[in-house]
Amino acid sequence: MEILQSAAALQAQTEKWRRDGQRIGLVPTMGALHDGHLRLVQAAAAENDVVVVSIFVNPTQFNNPDDFRLYPRLPEADAALLEPAGCTALFLPSVEEMYPQPSKLRFDFGSLEQVMEGAHRPGHFNGVATVVSKLFHLSRPHQAYFGQKDLQQVAIIRQLVADLSFDLELITFPTVREADGLAMSSRNRRLSADARQIAPQLYAALLLGQKLVMQKQLVAAIKDKVHSLLTADKAIQVEYFEIVDTQTLQPIEILVPRQEVALCIAAWLADVRLIDNLLFEVK
């Protein structure tokens, strides 16, 4: 596995691969890798000739400076995990390498970003779309892999790819969970022992929400009951719990049979913010 730190080196490498007819898979990450990331890398390796994994804690997508400062950074441990998973080239750029000049361009995705993460993290999806566009242009992937845990991010990137006619295929994989149901996340490393014990409540809340949806309860009642479950534990501060259409991400007021819905949650456990979601079809 090669480690590349400059954009020019990555561009030169991927240009050569393209010319040689190699299929390129890209897995963009912010590092502190877990099994969710590694499954993406393994899938990319199975379906492509070469795999680029980027590790870049992108400052422009953080609205909270503490979250950026405290985001786990473990490049050596990550590198050790990536080679056996099938990574061909690890791209580890500096902030200056990715942003040699300040960006003037800003993206707006309209209704897609006026809910949930977009509403609670101003500027977040502009930063995501900017860095993902850069990574696409540096890596020239045939396929790019993203985890479904960041459901709204996937919707934004799908829109970006369609609206700008990027010539690549997006591949998403389901959320990987710990044995107790907690969605794997790099931010889980920042949880205290106490918070870690409580954290599976987020998934329990999603499962409760799913059960109530299947029982055809009213949306308002479902939200009340899910909030009650979560706020029973004072260590959890719910930021939002939404029932949304999986395509438009707009909140659903009235559930309809055969509708594809996503239950989405964001909550703070002390100073750590976690998100999770569950996708299913209404019966």
Added chain:
Amino acid sequence: MEILQSAAALQAQTEKWRRDGQRIGLVPTMGALHDGHLRLVQAAAAENDVVVVSIFVNPTQFNNPDDFRLYPRLPEADAALLEPAGCTALFLPSVEEMYPQPSKLRFDFGSLEQVMEGAHRPGHFNGVATVVSKLFHLSRPHQAYFGQKDLQQVAIIRQLVADLSFDLELITFPTVREADGLAMSSRNRRLSADARQIAPQLYAALLLGQKLVMQKQLVAAIKDKVHSLLTADKAIQVEYFEIVDTQTLQPIEILVPRQEVALCIAAWLADVRLIDNLLFEVK
């Protein structure tokens, strides 16, 4: 010369060219070609192995429906001009081909688009950036060619390329003029005989402005005199005349020696809107 009408056909062709190590030049146009366009095509042919010329009257960059409806469309005449100029592939897509689904994504370039064309044509540069991004992704150019007559467009596209790390080089060429000084433009075809006779006044106004700048007159006085020249003819309705920094495009209040400035003008002659500009260094 091959004529391609589908995005998929162009992508397949440019993918093959890239794999074969061919250098690709792209000249994006809206058709109704004149010598300004043809010089771009000739330059692209001289510096690349293959040349893609796109002709697409892009609806998303028109804020005025009449301007879109009346924009000259002459695909057969254009095609006859392109082959001898060195065009390898003419891309002639339909609106549905370029926009199979409505765009949700919108670009904002901040201060770069809050002046001149951006201020007077709301949404114009969002449409430009969107279609140019698409054309870059379909054509995979090593070099893309633009005329300096659309000065603000060039600045926007330069920012787009830098901020999203597009792997290509922008090449700009000076404005080509008729013998009487009128900047070549596809919209000139829409001028009445009377308006065509008056139209060179725009360039005369720019030359007067340049002379006054060189005489170190005050910006306000220069603007007054240029406006007076233009409004002497009632057939001309000035939309703006600005003295701006060539990089930031922000209006200049006080001229400084060695400063790179652009004089920019937009004016209506009856129902036809023309723009022009002049770049030079303050002595």
